[in-house]
Amino acid sequence: MLDDQRAESATAGPVRVPDATIRSAQRGDLIALHDLLEAITPYVRRLCWPIALQDAPDATQETLIVVLRKLGTLREPAALFGWVRVIAVREAVRVARQSSRTAPAELIELPAPDDPALTADIRDVLNRLSPEHRAVLTLRDLEGLDERAAGEMLGVPAGTVRSRLFRARESFRRAWRTEGGDR
Amino acid sequence: MTWPIGEIDDLRRLRVLAAAIPGAMYVETDLPARFDDVWQVLGDLERALPGLVPDVRSVRVTEQHGERFRAMIRGRSGLRAPFDGILRPGWCLMQSRFVSFGIAVAPDGDGTRLGYMSGFRFPGMRILGPLLVPANRLLGRVVVRRFITRFDRDGDSGGRPM
Structure with a gap:
């Protein structure tokens, strides 16, 4: 495929x-x-x-x-x-x-737009997200919408989307720094 | 950053058009010939369509500009109608004032997958469409048989064996 x-x-x-x-x-x-x-x-x-x-x-x-x-x-x-x-x-x-x-996984990691991991292997990152969060990521990075607008489009409360994205981004950054430190 | 993008083949495009046209008939079948051989036949509309498309006796292409063309089609009843169309490898759409049809083919292993769509352009087709389902089913079987027979015959006359 x-x-x-x-x-x-x-x-x-x-x-x-x-x-x-x-x-x-x-x-x-x-x-x-x-x-x-x-x-x-x-x-x-x-x-x-x-x-x-x-x-x-x-x-x-x-x-x-x-x-x-x-x-x-x-x-x-x-x-x-x-x-x-x-x-x-x-x-x-x-x-x-x-x-x-x-098999949608619980969102535990969502990279920021400038995160090097996105450049490295976006398919791998996307595979680890649920469809809803892939949609938020797509709307934000591909379409330039903020999380609020993306959440409205998806019928998800903006506050919920923002907090999830914030936690996810922090989680992703920690994971990325840890991996980077091991190299 | 680059994002990967999936493709969508011409059969899917024709399914989309058929689903959007009220009362349209749509069928698919496998043809026992390679895509290039199939399109070599179907791409020559003046020779290919009579005998394949129901009620088409003759086709004469009168104008062609790139993928766009205009053709005069004469039916078995003797009626003539100008058709506007689009033709490119694997894809053909034609419409007159009252009728439209389309053909899409795509490689499928050693064979070719064919999609065929036809519909009427009358007002009220959204209401009449469901009534045409039985007739469309019958017409679909006729069309599929004609296409398969055409390419079986090509195989028998020296083309690629099935």
């Missing part, structure tokens, strides 16, 4: 989708739906992978289905990617939680 995945820059932002394309897609135009899929799929994949890991293709597919089915409810085309982001994160967490292959 991992062999099929490639690394891309986290800074690659969403592309602009013409309003006319979104309007046509909302009317069921197949070519416009194709164009919309082309535009949003890289963004959805980028959000789903760190959260759903092995189940990312399923999470991506489920997200895109929800997006296209609910497209008629999107009133403001400019809000497309923010709207897609909410759906992607929720679907990725849902798919990851449902998967029997995912």
Whole structure:
């Protein structure tokens, strides 16, 4: 599975989708739906992978289905990617939680954005987190949201998210320093 | 920092479109031929679609700009309709004013996985869609049989043995 995945820059932002394309897609135009899929799929994949890991293709597919089915409810085309982001994160967490292959662990370590461990092996770090905390990490580091906004998106109280992240970060730093001291 | 990203193949994309189009028919099957051999046939729309896609008697591509094209399709009933489409290896979508269909193929071991979707573009399909389920099931079986037969025949005529 991992062999099929490639690394891309986290800074690659969403592309602009013409309003006319979104309007046509909302009317069921197949070519416009194709164009919309082309535009949003890289963004959805980028959000789903760190959260759903092995189940990312399923999470991506489920997200895109929800997006296209609910497209008629999107009133403001400019809000497309923010709207897609909410759906992607929720679907990725849902798919990851449902998967029997995912064994969410209690969050005991969550690295800070500049922590060298993230650069060293982000996949390993992600594998040791629960889907919800992978989502927080993804929203914070990939999307630039603070914990409060990420918590709101996930339906988790901001205070709870902040305290968990604080404890997790301290725990991670202690563990990292201990390991570093042994080297 | 770099983040890994998973891929999503064209069959999944076609499943997404089929799931989003009310009343659409979607089927998948395995074809006993390699992807390159399958696409060599399917990529030539004017020769491939008649006999594979229900009610298509002839296809004439009238315009092509990169992946985008326009074609005139004549049905067995004699009716003609212009279709807009997108064509690239492993992926073909076409739609007229009233009908749409799509084909996606992806390598699957020594064979090829095929996805086929079709649907109507009438108002009210969200309500009528469930009524079409039995007909779609029958149509799906017909389409699958046509595709498999086509590539079986290619194998018999000197292509890769099954």
